[in-house]
Amino acid sequence: METLPFELGPIRPVDEADSLLIRTTRGCPWNKCEFCVNYKTMRYSRRSVEDIKKDIMAAAEYYGGHPFHSCFLQDGDSFIMKTGELLEILGFLKQHFPSLKRVSSYGRSQTMIRKSPGEIKAICDAGLNLLYCGMESGADTVLKKIKKGVTSADHIKAAQMARQAGMEISQFIILGLGGKALWQEHALETARVLNQINPDFIRVLTIGVKKGSGLEKQLREGKFQLQTEKNLIEEQRLLIDRLDGITSYYVNHHGVDLLMEARGQLPADKPKLLAIMDRYLSMPQEDRIHYTLGKRLGYYRQMDDMQDANRKLFVQGKVSEILNAYPGQFDEICHQLRAQVV
Numbered sequence: 001m002e003t004l005p006f007e008l009g010p011i012r013p014v015d016e017a018d019s020l021l022i023r024t025t026r027g028c029p030w031n032k033c034e035f036c037v038n039y040k041t042m043r044y045s046r047r048s049v050e051d052i053k054k055d056i057m058a059a060a061e062y063y064g065g066h067p068f069h070s071c072f073l074q075d076g077d078s079f080i081m082k083t084g085e086l087l088e089i090l091g092f093l094k095q096h097f098p099s100l101k102r103v104s105s106y107g108r109s110q111t112m113i114r115k116s117p118g119e120i121k122a123i124c125d126a127g128l129n130l131l132y133c134g135m136e137s138g139a140d141t142v143l144k145k146i147k148k149g150v151t152s153a154d155h156i157k158a159a160q161m162a163r164q165a166g167m168e169i170s171q172f173i174i175l176g177l178g179g180k181a182l183w184q185e186h187a188l189e190t191a192r193v194l195n196q197i198n199p200d201f202i203r204v205l206t207i208g209v210k211k212g213s214g215l216e217k218q219l220r221e222g223k224f225q226l227q228t229e230k231n232l233i234e235e236q237r238l239l240i241d242r243l244d245g246i247t248s249y250y251v252n253h254h255g256v257d258l259l260m261e262a263r264g265q266l267p268a269d270k271p272k273l274l275a276i277m278d279r280y281l282s283m284p285q286e287d288r289i290h291y292t293l294g295k296r297l298g299y300y301r302q303m304d305d306m307q308d309a310n311r312k313l314f315v316q317g318k319v320s321e322i323l324n325a326y327p328g329q330f331d332e333i334c335h336q337l338r339a340q341v342v
């Protein structure tokens with residue numbers, strides 16, 4: 001594989017596949033969330049302005065005038081940089097990539113609220129105009145249990161500052177993060193917080209318990225219990241049902257999501273989104289198991305794919321093989337498969 005003349009971090013949002021990637025920090029300054037192993041083995045460090053500038057120049061030369069429209073600043077939280085340094089980097093980036101219309105970054109709410117509204121506005125005006133925030137849940141009990149290090153009030157405050165500054169906001173939420181014990185609270189409180197923020201995008205992920213994560217330990221010790229696939233969709237139905245008065249684009253966008261067709265503009269598409277949940281929930285059990293395992297194995301992307309008779313027959317064979325090999329372990333198999341995708 002070709003070695004690039006500038007540093008790249010390991011992660012970027014799904015939607016930044018075509019973006020220029022510039023690394024401002026290494027790893028995550030928090031690195032304690034129970035479900036996350038993204039940067040577990042990486043020591044967090046800030047990069048110097050000088051090194052980041054060298055990378056920007058190297059990228060400009062390497063891409064030879066490619067007219068990038070978007071740039072994503074890696075890794076886990078660029079807002080941790082001193083505001084003056086971040087502004088300097090954003091200015092330098094614009095000089096070397098004048099075609100950029102959008103610059104985005106992950107931002108932890110806890111970091112953002114330590115800056116003043118004026119600083120967030122200056123950052124937005126300098127070009128960082130899309131915030132990716134891992135809200136995960138709006139329920140304080142869940143946020144505490146997963147060691148997110150923020151409260152729902154922090155999430156609301158950070159997002160409101162970003163919004164007032166003029167940034168677009170994309171909030172990630174994770175279905176299933178409350179487990180069996182807290183799924184209703186997780187759905188209801190997440191809807192409450194989203195209703196207050198009204199983010200431009202609500203991006204849905206589904207829980208997959210990664211090896212080596214704190215959540216895996218909680219699972220082993222019986223402190224966390226995963227829901228069934230059906231219950232995860234019941235949770236999502238409750239969440240969508242309670243979204244109210246907002247104009248976000250709601251999207252199941254990751255391969256780990258069971259119903260990838262669940263995407264639409266609120267409020268107009270809310271009935272459509274609920275109907276998708278209801279379609280799944282009202283399937284006869286046998287069909288629901290067939291679709292779920294077919295999706296988890298990667299044979300289906302959405303429920304309509306089952307209308308292809310040949311495809312359905314093929315998937316039926318694969319699903320039967322697995323269910324016969326592991327009788328009574330349908331949910332466990334799905335948990336394992338989800339963990340491989342996230």
Ligand code: SF4
Binds near residue numbers: 029
């Ligand atoms: S989820 Fe985000 S804030 Fe939490 S440890 Fe992972 S990268 Fe850091």
